[in-house]
Amino acid sequence: MTKENMMRMINETSSWREITAGGFVYGEGNSEFFNTGDWRVRTPVWDESKCKQCLLCYPVCPDSSIPAKNGKRLDFDFDHCKGCAICARVCPFGAIAVVAAGEEDAQ
């Protein structure tokens, strides 16, 4: 069973027959398939023009929702970002604003 399949197969609609013995969870890192982004009531908004790519925000994200590539951060992974706003707190350049979820566009 792949990680993705396991997440799809065993969920809150699964019957007891489908639950693994002892509730064993097979496959590491399956939280990737659990979209916690919809828990978000506040949303960080990244202003790329103010960002100096210091990457202070990257390691503090508890949900690994700031992807980085070739030493540069990309926009948030909103499938998993819970909106905790720690990134905004550590940003020395005011490059991350926090707005109520759903008002991202107003920025």
Next chain:
Amino acid sequence: MIEIRWHGRGGQGAKTAALLLADAAFETGLYVQGFPEYGPERMGAPITAYNRLSESPIRVHSNIYDPDIVVVVDETLLKSVDVAAGLKETGKLLINTNSEPESVLKAFPGFKGSIYAIDAADISRRTIGRNLPNTPLLSAVVKLSGIMDEESFFENMKKAFREKFSHKTEMIDGNMNAVREAWASVVPLNEVAARN
């Protein structure tokens, strides 16, 4: 089935003697039980141990209330414990003592069975060199129980001692002498008293 009850004091080896008897009887092909009554471990406190020896499998797991044989490892118990309680009328009472036969007999005025005495302390001191009453007592009990004849019991014990004392072979002869002497010295006290 032969039921045997041992009376001793904590630390004197009555339990070990009961287990040794179970071993000896097992070697003859009998079904056996050997078990002490367990409680707080208190050296010197009266303790009881039991044996059942039978030609058919033993299922009962209770203590023994109507023994065929009672063994008293320490005669000072006679003052505080009713050692003959429940002992069958035809039963045998074996006491480790160096007292005069008359005085021992006097302690059991109503008892109709046979009373036997053995001075296991003296025998073991002379043969083994220390007061280790278990070996002579075991020999005496085996004789009284009738589960084995003299020859096969001695053979059996020799084998056991050879195994037990494989690194202390000088112990074998003394222990065997204790076994032989005890076997010979077990006689009914009323006969001894009558002779006197």
Next chain:
Amino acid sequence: MSRKDRMSGNQAIAVAIRQINPDVIAAFPITPSTEIPQYVSAFKADGLIDTEFIAVESEHSAMSACIGASAAGVRAMTATSSAGMALMYELLYVAASDRLPIVMAAVNRALTGPININADHSDSMGAKDSGWIQIYSENAQEAYDNMLMAHRIAEHPDVLLPVMICQDGFITSHAIENIVIEDDESARAFTGEYNPAKHLLNPKESLGVGPYSVSAFYMEMKRSQFEAMNNARKVIRDVSEDFAKRMGRSYGMFEAYRMEDAETAVLLMGSSAGTGKDAVDALREKGVKAGLVKLRVFRPFPAEELATVFRGVKALGIMDKCDGFSGNGGPLGAEVRAALYGKSDGIKTCNYIFGLGGRDIKVEDFRVIFGELKDGIDGKPLPDCRYIGVRG
């Protein structure tokens, strides 16, 4: 080739453990089970087993270590009694819900209050609802045989539940009795190798064990334990059948002794069953239609089969070596009556509480019980519950 031997119940369990050669034993000494880890550490020191022996600092840790080891994918065992089992209490539930096939040698001892070291069933009866399979033994032979069967029952893919093999403290654990010991090869071949399908230390597949289970999953988890416990019925029967075929000693969920035409009967577990059988034989000789059922498997509870075996019985004494303090008797009394309800109604029953804290029960006590049951048939009121062997 099997051999005839004589040894105590604890020695018999130790021999079984040596033959099984489990990967891990974690134990903390407590009377009367202490000898078991003692023998095991001697085997280990003598190089007779390659078991990892973990001398833990408490029974809570012993069961925790077993859970860790079992989850890692190896055979894990422990031994305990009384307050030791009580200290494992929360972990017993964890072992069962994690579906880890741990095997415990339980040497029954009164669960303190007042303090006492002798036998009764209050320790394992306290754990009766923990999800462990419970198998009770009458003597050293049964303790040995049940232990040889335990792993195959526990590890069966349809079961995957921990098993405790119980015997009565001192009465059988410390009594020398005749026993038949199987040769190491046959014993080992019977128990077989343990190859778990899923385990933590598998480099090819990562695994999470013991996840938090929110309300949305908890009941499904319990339902699956219920299923496993029910599956254990067939597995216990199959393993016991195979044991009978290979070793020649047969066991069922219970033993029905002279029950064919029994009018009065008693039901009990453990070492006193043998004493009861002697009483039944003596009564039968006098023409009394007495019978006895010795329950071997208490979890899963063979309710249906028991209802069948007691059909035809007019009065039944259900004998508990443990009071449940419901005011109505002990756990066996409650479960057996529930099993009979609607299936074998009309049987008069009395729940006898006996043998607490090592109180001896004699053949004579059984005669009294059978006498009361007979009086019950004849119309004399039978109490719901009564203590036997207590000073009045």
